[in-house]
Amino acid sequence: MDVSGSLIRNTAALCLLWLPLQTTVFAQTPAAPPRSGIEFAGADVRALQADDFANPGMLWVARGEKLWNAPAGRNGQSCASCHQSASASMKGVAARYPRVDAASSRVVNLEGRINRCRSQRQQADPLPYESEALLALTAYVAHQSRGLTLQPAAKEEQVALQRGHEIYHRRQGQMNLACVHCHVQNAGRKLLADTISEGHGNAYPLYRLEWQAVGSLQRRLRACYFGVRAEQPAFGSGELLDLELYLARRGAGLKVETPGVRR
Amino acid sequence: MLSRVQVPASARRGEVIQVRIAIQHPMETGYRPDHFGRRIPKNVINTLVCRYNGVEVFRAEMGSGIAANPLLQFPVRAQDSGEFVFEWRDDSGERGESRAAITVSAG
Numbered sequence: 001m002d003v004s005g006s007l008i009r010n011t012a013a014l015c016l017l018w019l020p021l022q023t024t025v026f027a028q029t030p031a032a033p034p035r036s037g038i039e040f041a042g043a044d045v046r047a048l049q050a051d052d053f054a055n056p057g058m059l060w061v062a063r064g065e066k067l068w069n070a071p072a073g074r075n076g077q078s079c080a081s082c083h084q085s086a087s088a089s090m091k092g093v094a095a096r097y098p099r100v101d102a103a104s105s106r107v108v109n110l111e112g113r114i115n116r117c118r119s120q121r122q123q124a125d126p127l128p129y130e131s132e133a134l135l136a137l138t139a140y141v142a143h144q145s146r147g148l149t150l151q152p153a154a155k156e157e158q159v160a161l162q163r164g165h166e167i168y169h170r171r172q173g174q175m176n177l178a179c180v181h182c183h184v185q186n187a188g189r190k191l192l193a194d195t196i197s198e199g200h201g202n203a204y205p206l207y208r209l210e211w212q213a214v215g216s217l218q219r220r221l222r223a224c225y226f227g228v229r230a231e232q233p234a235f236g237s238g239e240l241l242d243l244e245l246y247l248a249r250r251g252a253g254l255k256v257e258t259p260g261v262r263r
Numbered sequence: 264m265l266s267r268v269q270v271p272a273s274a275r276r277g278e279v280i281q282v283r284i285a286i287q288h289p290m291e292t293g294y295r296p297d298h299f300g301r302r303i304p305k306n307v308i309n310t311l312v313c314r315y316n317g318v319e320v321f322r323a324e325m326g327s328g329i330a331a332n333p334l335l336q337f338p339v340r341a342q343d344s345g346e347f348v349f350e351w352r353d354d355s356g357e358r359g360e361s362r363a364a365i366t367v368s369a370g
Contacts, residue, residue, distance in 0.1 A: 053269045056332040059287040063265050212289070212331035 034251050037197035037262060040188065045209070049261040057139060057207035057259025060132075060214040064140025067133055073124025079137075082121065086144050094145035094256050098245045100157050107160050107241035110138050111216065129235035135214050139205045142258035150202055152252040157245065164246025167239060173230030179243075194263065199224075200251035201244065203260020214259060217244055264288060264359035268349060273366040274341035282313065282321070283336045284349055286359065292327035306354045308333065316345035341367045 038046055048054055068079045068086055083089040098109040108116070114137050115126035127134035153161055168179045182191065183199030190196070204217035211219075218240045225232040233239040269283040286308060293305025305327060313321040321337045339347075349361045 053267065053283055053285065054334055056285065056287075056334070059265055059267065059285060059332060062267055063287070066265075 034200060034254050035187075035198055036202055036251075036254050036257065037200055038203065038257060038260060040195045040197040041262060045261055045263060049203075049257065055207065055259060055261055057205075057214050057261060060136045060139040060205070060207075061143045061259055063132070064136035064138070064143075067137050068140055073118065073122035075121070075123045077122050079117070082117075086141065090141045090144040092145050092148055094142035094258060095148040096151050098241060098248060100154075100160050100245070102156065105159070106238070107245045109217075109241060109244050110141055111218075112236065112241075114138060114141065130216060130219060135205050135216060138216065139214055139259050142205065142256065145256040146258055148256050150248055150252050150254050150256065153249040157249070160242055160245050161249060164242040164244075167243050168246055168250075173225070173228035175228040175230075177228045179224070198251075199247070200254055201247045202251050202254040203257035203262070205258060206260035206262055208262050210263060217247070264351075264353075264357065266349070266359060266361045268347070268361050268363040270347055270363040270365050272364075273368065276341060276343075276367050276369055278341045279338050280341050280365075281336055282339050282347060282363075283334065284311075284313075284361065285332065285334045286311075286351065287332055288353065290325075290327075290329055290331045290333060294327065304354075308351050308353045308359075311335065311349065311351035313337075314348045314350075315339060316343060320347075341365065343367055 038049060041049075048056075052058055065086075071078045071081070079086070094110060097113065098107050100106070101108045111129065111134055114134065118124040119126050127137070171178045179199060182196050186196050187198045188195065201217045201220075204220070205214050207214050208220070216235075218235050221240055221243060222232045222235075265287040267285045269281075271280050274280050288308055289306065290308065291303055291306040293302065295303050297303050307327055307329065308325055311321075311323045311325070312319060320339050321335075323335060325333065344365060344367045347363045347365065349359075351359050353359075
């Protein structure tokens with residue numbers, strides 16, 4: 001009680017300091033290059049992520065590889081039927097996604113892109129969000145870009161990025177906090193026993209020890225909404241997609257780590 | 264059940280090698296309630312056996328204290344070329360099996 005009380009007091013103090021800066025945040029160039037969440041993790045977590053056999057996320061990648069080659073849907077086609085070897089065709093994809101779809105001007109993330117392939121090309125039912133199959137396929141596809149650099153924003157993304165920027169800086173929930181309050185202003189500091197990271201999405205889908213499973217970036221974002229006691233947007237909603245895009249561009253320059261490991 | 268096995272492809276006779284296996288499994292403890300307050304039944308991999316050319320070299324009996332997606336590692340002295348066969352069983356009765364080959368050269 002004491003700790004959370006002081007957190008609220010600190011936050012209240014921070015809010016007062018922060019208000020005059022509010023309008024200039026987007027225009028500011030970041031003072032330092034972005035730091036991946038793994039840099040804030042302990043030695044044990046870093047060792048687990050670095051070991052490709054011990055990293056439990058690799059089990060999902062292995063499952064994704066099987067699904068990539070397995071026929072699905074009424075066309076009887078697998079991902080590999082069109083895209084052949086993922087190591088060539090999917091390389092770099094996760095460094096560019098999410099993207100803004102030109103036709104609908106909606107943000108499409110990797111999960112959405114995989115499901116679009118399923119419904120339009122394979123004539124299969126889309127996989128539900130957070131299903132084992134969708135997580136495995138997404139992890140497998142994203143894994144092909146491991147070590148590649150997240151790309152900067154493109155011109156056609158500006159409108160969606162502005163929306164994402166507003167969500168990132170919008171106070172919400174009973175705690176009345178925005179993303180920026182923890183992940184910019186207090187990154188590197190402690191929140192109870194955890195070190196607050198800069199909140200980048202470059203290792204997703206990742207294995208979170210708390211979940212004992214691989215989860216999507218949207219699952220993690222919803223956990224943050226829960227943390228500030230705000231209403232959680234549905235999986236695949238426009239709000240989470242805008243936020244995902246904003247996070248990806250905010251982290252431009254970071255390397256893809258999928259499958260990452262975090263506490 | 265999906266699993267990954269790591270055994271060196273080759274070794275010298277008498278060499279001590281590390282064998283690793285990772286299995287995707289929820290390792291449900293039996294202590295967690297679901298969203299309706301009902302207890303989720305315990306379901307863990309209770310027994311895992313590894314045989315090297317038919318000889319049992321490793322056995323694990325696990326309980327609810329083992330985390331999900333267990334990773335097991337143990338040392339074995341390489342004797343002859345052949346195969347490691349892993350077999351395991353969980354509380355729901357599901358069985359799993361995985362194999363890995365090794366080539367052992369003299370001395």
